[in-house]
Amino acid sequence: MSIFTEYKKEIMDAAHNERIRTALTRAIRTYRANINKALKKYPHTIKMAEEVKEIKEKSVNQMEKLVQEACEVIEDNKGKAYIAKTADEALKIIGNLVGKDKLIVKGKSMTGEEIGLREHLEELGNEVYETDTGEFIIQKLGSRPMHILAPAIHVPREDVAQLFSKLTGEELPPDDIGRLVATARKLLREKYFQADIGMSGANVVAADTGALFLIENEGNIRLATSAPPVHIALVGMEKLVPTFNDACKVAEVTWRYANYTIPQYVSVLSGPSATGDIEKVITYGAHGPREFHVIFMDDGRTKLAKHPILRQALYCLRCGGCLYECPVFAVTAGHFGDKYFAGIGAIWAAMISQNIEKAASMAYTCLTCGRCKVRCPMKIDTPAMIVELRKLIAEGDHLSQPDLAL
């Protein structure tokens, strides 16, 4: 079957799946109620989002400069920084750092998903645990995430209970969600302390201080990035902004639109743990990790930044707000997707993953209805990007070349 045919079948199967629709209907209702309440309580967010858009535009123009700056600061701070031009390079760098037979605890990362990081590390002979509850469920189900922030959005509690019962050998009732969450905690608890390596992404990075911001509610990222002796972070270059102050603004707008209102945790990490408490001798590796590695990945981003229309895809904060507004996503979830989802996901599929057939299929699944743009804090014009992408697809000789139209 061609990719389009296969994809269309997948989309239609999803659209006929009542459970996906029920889960999504609930999620959309909750999201809208929450975001409306949050914006009422913190009305400054809307103005701040405009400011953040300017910050992102400015940053995307100078990603290469920002990444140099961030790398220098991180090294000064006794961390290690790397620049990976491609996904393969990123996998190689991380593979060399990790080696094999390691136990790894991992925070959820779309950038990791983009390059198939977990699968790669497992192939190298490592044991990898996803620690985000949703991502853990997905990993154990052998499924793939269906929303950028709520990866198990399509899995009902009954399926979770069945899965966890199998993993623990206990009979877990689906109605006791508290007990299901406690089970995930119990299953993962010791792993953090046994792990050789903790891994994460980052929501935003300040170039002036090399500070990685990580937003979460569960506390798994805190544990995964501080309990093991080594922390490795994979960061897309579009996550860089010039200053710490900029990063704070980006973080707040991200979490507000990401349905957190106030996140339970925001971690800011700038280097390996250190102490000078014994005779003022600075020693690296105190209670937290003694090694801190940050891989900044390009993987098509600097090229994408040069496209006058499609570059908007790089302003995306990955709040996931648009997905709740997409009428197609509401019945298909992440089946309308590749590594990233829905309309904007088509741009990433084409320009970052270079999966043209999949990108074309997704591009023609977009209604160009434009409601995502209304929700987007960055006002990313996804319909305009989609029409541009269709143009590249329909008229392009570019398709025979790897660098689509650039």
Add this chain to the structure above:
Amino acid sequence: MNKESRRLIPPGLSYLADNITSKDNLLGTSKGAGAKWAEDLRLPKEMETIFFAGCGYQYNSQLESLMSLIRKIDKSAISTERTMSLARFQKKLGVDAAGIYRRVMARGSNADAQPLRDAVKVLDSLGVKFGYLADEEPCCGGLLHYIGLHEEFAKHAQEVYNRLKSMGVKQIIGIIPSCTYTLRNLIPNSIDRHDLEVKHFCEVVAESISSLELRFPREVKVTYHDPCQLARYLGLIDEPRQILRAIKGIELVETEWTRGEWATCCGGGGGFEAVFPELSQILAVNRAKELVETGAEIIVTHCPGCIMQLKAGLKELKTNGVEVLDLTQILAMAMGV
């Protein structure tokens, strides 16, 4: 045209694109067939201001036949990996597109074009002077743009512009949201000509609404569905509501989170129904459900695509006692024209 890349365009869209470029209308019918609705209205051709009817309303029942054809192409495409040309599709399927249209035309019913006839009557009674190009009205070609065929769109846009200029057109009153957006934004931007003034029907009406005495024949609860292109592309959100609120007897009830710029698409956007006919239907049902939940007896909208979708959605929902009407029909009833 790079054949290799056109392979990635879904067949339903490719088919529609060919209709526009070869027959100058969405349906591939013979020229002028669509202008029948206005035959007895005696609208002049040569006027500085014209009413632009577009393809959607004129061909509504034909569109339904077309959809069934597309569904067949679509289904067959899955089994044949969509490598076949349209002609071969038709031959293989035994589908005679031209025949379908001829039969529909022969019915000679103007019921589908009622919103157009009502729009003309409303404009007339507002004292607006305008003409209609009838069989010389070009297809706006907007779909070519949305499909991604921008070179063909630019060529088509130039032809549309030339035709309108050669007929002395200076102002256009559009009625279909998508055609209006194409004439107002896409064509001028594509060929860098900005000397045609384009307004949408509801703008023209809203301008003189305060001077009108409007009363609906009965007391009724209505809800309004914003077409994507009208609300989010043309930014016309208040105008239709202003009109509805000005009509005595009408109580406007709205959805909570899905109105105005937040309106949910009916599932018929940008040629989507030609690529995913079945999914399009599912989305139509979802939207119809949101609107029915307001408790309205009439769903008012202002786009032939939305009307078709919402009607199909209601049918699927088996909702009795709710009808879908165009804003032009509501207006005509309220003005008694």
